[in-house]
Amino acid sequence: MSEKDTENWAWKRIFWLLILLTLGTLGLLLYGLPVVRQLEVFMPMGTCPLARMPLSDNFTGLLRPWARPEVLTCTSWGAPIIWDGIFDPAVAQQQARQKNLTIGLTVFAVGRYLEKYLARFLETAEQHFMVGLRVVYYVFTERPSAVPRVALGQGRQLRVERVDRERRWQDVSMERMRRLHVALSGRLGREANFVFCMDVDQHFSGAFGPEALAESVAQLHAWHYHWPQRLLPFERDARSAAALPFDQGDFYYHAAVFGGSVAALRRLTAHCAQAIRQDRARGVEARWHDESHLNKFFWLQKPAKVLSPEFCWSSEIGMRAEIHRPRLLWATKEYALVRY
Structure with a gap:
């Protein structure tokens, strides 16, 4: 072997070692040690092109995107990403009270999820969710009779809607969109001005107030907000109605929290319910079920506001300097106990 061939072989060897090292690191970040996953904080989130300009929001008044230079505070289409410190909670509360709003909060508690999570979810919501507003x-x-009795504050009510128990937990997740659409077309749509839809296996740990309100609201997924677009877990199977090509997608949104006006949520739930029906007719199922379809919808119709991971955080990720005040915390996942 000539000296030149030896040199080429050495460079190829280094190249493939770097490839393997990169793939191994990504694997550890995605599925491995929490300590290794902390390396993702070094992945830049990007900068807000509007950060030097004052942004105004109908529910928070003047926003200060420059107050959090270490994180991304707006989207490419001009929607704010709400982090602690860029808004004044007192102004947001005043704006909401002046509008005389009623906020709906929906949650599905089916099977063992009811006993395991619902009481704490409702009790902590009374402490932190839209305090001072009608809810x-x-x-x-x-099982309506098993819903726990929770002391409610003035102007706050609890409705119970009976649903059928699905054969698989995946079907509970996907059937949610259809049932929400029906409710939004009925009493819920008549009672509330804005609605949030949340998973039950989490609890409130800080003020979740009117700063979160907008025509349509998406939640940055706590496990994916640092990742570049091509690594985000969008549905890629072209047979699915939820599919996005590899060159498409903005952020990866978490289906544990989404919201908006009644009209906007009717559009979202109608889209997702129809897309899920199409998939079933084709014999396919999106990898992340209704969350995959929600992400497709928000790619087609951009959210008016995006909530930072502070609004729905996982303690399993650990402490991060950029997460100042978690508002919702994931419960420990006990799938073997609650799924069927």
Whole structure:
């Protein structure tokens, strides 16, 4: 072997070692040691092109995107990304009270999820969710009589909607969009001005107030907000109605929290329910079920506001300097106990 061939072989060897090292690191970040995953904080989130300009929001007044230079505070289409410190909570509260709003909060508690999570979810919501505003809780369950009695504050009500128990937990997740659409077309849509839809296996740990309100609201997924677009777990199977090509996608949104006006949520839930029906007719199922379809919808119709991971955080990720005040915390996942 000539000296030149030896040199080429050495460079090829280094190249493939770097490839393997990169793939191994990504694997550890995605599925491995929490300590290794902390390396993702070094992945830049990007900068807000509007950060030097004052942004105005109908529910928070003047926003200060420059107050959090270490994180991304707006999207490419001009929607704010709400982090602690860029808004004044007192102004947001005043704006909401002047509008005389009623906020709906929906949650599905089916099977063992009811006993395991619902009481704490509702009790902590009373402490932190839209405090000082009128709130209507909508609990969807197959066992209305088992819904716990929770002391409610003035101007806050609890409704219970009976649903059928699905054969698989995946079907509970996907059927949610259809049932929400029906509710939004009925009493929920008449009672509330804005609605948030949340998973039950989490609890409130800080003020979740009117700063979160907008025509349509998406939640940055706590496990994916640092990742570049091509690594985000969008549905890529072209047979699915939720599919996005590899060159498409903005952020990866978490289906544990989404919201908006009644009209906007009717559009979202109608889109997702129809897309899920199309997939079933084709014999396919999106990898992340209704969350995959929600991400497709928000790619087609951009959200008016994006909530930072502070609004729905996982303690399993650990402490991060950029997460100042978590508002919702994931419960420990006990799938073997609650799924069927």
